[in-house]
Amino acid sequence: MSSDLALFRRRLLQNPKQVSALAPSSRFLARAMAEGLGPKTGRVVEFGPGTGRLTRAILAAGVPARMLELFELDSDFVRHLHQQFPGVAVHHIGADHAGEVVAPGVGAVVSGLPLLSMPAEVREAIVGAAFRILAPGAPYIQFTYGPKPPLPPETMEKLGLRVEAGPKIWLNLPPARVYRFYRI
Ligand SMILES: C[S@@+](CC[C@H](N)C(=O)[O-])C[C@H]1O[C@@H](n2cnc3c(N)ncnc32)[C@H](O)[C@@H]1O
Structure with missing residues (x-):
């Protein structure tokens, strides 16, 4: 785990805009993000x-x-993920390209992306790609550190989404809240 932290800090210093967090998510936040997922969820994309x-x-x-x-x-990170998680497919491409390599019918998309620090058009391309592969009724799960949901109302309206807020996870640096977005 300490080598995870060292790698995270190194990549943050090299590419602060893309990594965009002080530290990796805590295990408490990670557990909240995965809540409700299990052997019956089907395919999951992160x-x-x-x-x-x-x-x-x-x-x-x-x-x-x-x-x-x-x-x-x-x-x-891609090299590290290959080593740590054998059997998991790791795509070294942007999340906005998910629809090009993943077939529709996915049971959940879990996102640790810094959505709110991205330009609106990039954010919409990413969330749009997620909902093209998600099965009807399946969630797009996203945390954010700020006080508001990680998608502005105009983006939600444009993409036809509703949101459910989870509890605040205080044991994280900084504290964060998990949101689940669904197609209306
Ligand atoms: C805030 S870190 C979150 C890391 C991890 N999910 C966690 O919660 O500890 C954001 C991660 O998103 C990656 N990232 C940023 N933009 C991306 C994009 N468009 N597509 C895929 N990954 C991206 C960064 O390289 C970084 O690994």
């Missing part, structure tokens, strides 16, 4: 896994490795 904190929680919830696919832009 955006922006970094060192794999959420990945570990998704697998611990009972999602089989062969049912999980990751999208990560940073090549050092």
